[in-house]
Amino acid sequence: xxxxxxxxxxxxxxxxxxxxxxTGCGGGASASGEGKVTLRFTWWGNADRAARTNKxxxxxxxxxxxxxxxxxxxxxxxxxxKLATQAAGGDVPxxxxxxxxxxxxxxxxxxxxxLEKQRKRLPTGKMDPALLKTGQVGGVQYAxxxxxxxxxxxxxxVAWREAGLKTPRAxxxxxxxxxxxxxxxxxxxxxxxxxxxxxxxWFEIWLRGRGKQLYGKDGQTAFAAKDLAGFWAFTSKLRxxxxxxxxxxxxxMAGSVEDxxxxxxxxxxxxxxxxxxxxxxxxxxxxxxxxxxxxxxxxTPGQYFKPSMLLGIAAGSSHPKQAAEFIDFLLNSDEAxxxxxxxxxxxxxxxxxxxxxxxxxxxQKQVAGLQxxxxxxxxxxxxxxxxxxxxxxxxxxxxxxxxxxxxxTPLQVAExxxxxxxxxxxx
Numbered sequence: 001x002x003x004x005x006x007x008x009x010x011x012x013x014x015x016x017x018x019x020x021x022x023t024g025c026g027g028g029a030s031a032s033g034e035g036k037v038t039l040r041f042t043w044w045g046n047a048d049r050a051a052r053t054n055k056x057x058x059x060x061x062x063x064x065x066x067x068x069x070x071x072x073x074x075x076x077x078x079x080x081x082k083l084a085t086q087a088a089g090g091d092v093p094x095x096x097x098x099x100x101x102x103x104x105x106x107x108x109x110x111x112x113x114x115l116e117k118q119r120k121r122l123p124t125g126k127m128d129p130a131l132l133k134t135g136q137v138g139g140v141q142y143a144x145x146x147x148x149x150x151x152x153x154x155x156x157x158v159a160w161r162e163a164g165l166k167t168p169r170a171x172x173x174x175x176x177x178x179x180x181x182x183x184x185x186x187x188x189x190x191x192x193x194x195x196x197x198x199x200x201x202w203f204e205i206w207l208r209g210r211g212k213q214l215y216g217k218d219g220q221t222a223f224a225a226k227d228l229a230g231f232w233a234f235t236s237k238l239r240x241x242x243x244x245x246x247x248x249x250x251x252x253m254a255g256s257v258e259d260x261x262x263x264x265x266x267x268x269x270x271x272x273x274x275x276x277x278x279x280x281x282x283x284x285x286x287x288x289x290x291x292x293x294x295x296x297x298x299x300t301p302g303q304y305f306k307p308s309m310l311l312g313i314a315a316g317s318s319h320p321k322q323a324a325e326f327i328d329f330l331l332n333s334d335e336a337x338x339x340x341x342x343x344x345x346x347x348x349x350x351x352x353x354x355x356x357x358x359x360x361x362x363x364q365k366q367v368a369g370l371q372x373x374x375x376x377x378x379x380x381x382x383x384x385x386x387x388x389x390x391x392x393x394x395x396x397x398x399x400x401x402x403x404x405x406x407x408x409t410p411l412q413v414a415e416x417x418x419x420x421x422x423x424x425x426x427x
Contacts, residue, residue, distance in 0.1 A: 147345025
């Protein structure tokens with residue numbers, strides 16, 4: 001799952017232009033002089049994920065001496081931009097890691113392989129059918145989930161306790177959350193949390209808690225301008241009360257945990273994804289805790305289990321068989337599951353999940369505990385967002401800047417966003 005995304009840069013416009021002209025990609029794999037097959041595998045993440053991933057790759061190479069896997073990683077924003085450039089240039093790596101908001105963009109552009117062609121090498125019987133559907137576009141399976149994740153509140157439990165607050169539990173509401181921020185400010189004398197208004201992800205949870213959806217079956221937005229304006233009016237009130245980060249701090253974020261207000265220890269809480277919240281551990285150590293996201297006023301949860309990320313094969317890969325064998329190893333083998341733990345979310349393979357969760361330690365144990373506490377309480381994940389949503393995330397951030405800097409009212413900006421969304425999502 002991606003780290004918190006923030007203010008769009010000029011590069012985002014270039015990425016959108018490139019994404020619109022995606023073409024079929026050339027093979028990313030090669031055969032070395034020693035007769036070995038070489039696969040390229042890139043992903044987003046942090047140093048801990050890199051260490052675990054490379055260890056898993058080494059285990060795969062020992063079991064498959066005829067295959068070399070070249071790896072590299074970067075932050076989510078950098079990865080997203082690079083992948084768009086590679087796709088436009090026909091140079092996509094053999095193994096493509098995607099957020100589920102990207103799947104429609106690439107599956108619909110002849111960039112990704114229909115995995116039915118490698119079904120014998122990719123058993124999915126131990127995977128949740130609803131989760132598998134998030135890797136489908138038009139009924140075709142283009143990618144498999146690498147793990148199971150969910151949205152969460154990452155927070156400093158010591159600061160929470162010192163403010164006289166109880167541990168947040170499933171069913172707490174957005175109003176309960178706002179009351180907690182007020183109590184934290186009284187104790188701290190400064191804002192408590194990063195402003196969530198710029199993230200489409202958190203707006204979606206707000207919507208779902210009110211019985212609404214971000215997108216309809218027709219691939220168009222399924223909410224009204226007043227819904228978005230209501231969310232932005234709510235977050236703006238909190239910002240003006242000094243409970244969440246001011247616009248000047250929020251817009252400094254560039255997509256990593258380290259440059260967020262909580263990562264810079266200017267705040268004591270932040271919405272994030274469960275497993276990537278491990279990035280705060282370096283600063284907060286055993287003070288770091290996870291809690292469920294706020295619910296609608298009647299207790300309806302807006303959050304859901306989703307693929308922490310998806311993994312597919314380039315349509316132009318010269319070695320799809322070996323790429324499929326690598327995916328099977330990462331998702332289904334005991335060895336890879338023991339190495340990766342819940343770094344990419346809890347294992348998507350139910351057998352591996354039962355094996356791994358009782359053994360995890362440290363922060364990974366909190367991720368496992370949060371997911372276990374929510375099983376059976378959340379709705380199925382929505383279908384993968386339509387092509388165009390990936391770009392609209394940047395539009396959402398940019399538009400919220402107009403709200404947070406008081407350049408326009410929430411309703412005016414919400415109406416502008418929906419106008420642009422209709423154009424962006426046009427078939």
